[in-house]
Amino acid sequence: MTVSVIADKCIGCGLCASMCDKVFEMRDDGKAHIIDDESCDKCDCKDVASSCPTQAIVV
Ligand code: SF4
Structure with a gap:
């Protein structure tokens, strides 16, 4: 699984980090970052990616 923002x-x-704090975290730059895209064990990040209001998450 390769995920990027x-x-x-x-x-x-902050929606992605609230949906999945194993893969996403918010940092001081005000952007979401990937912590560990191998730790997704639910939806392969597809639910999170489709929920992002600006389609900023690429799976
Ligand atoms: S815009 Fe998308 S990538 Fe950025 S914090 Fe919100 S859900 Fe996450």
């Missing part, structure tokens, strides 16, 4: 698209809403 397109920083220019991320508006820092």
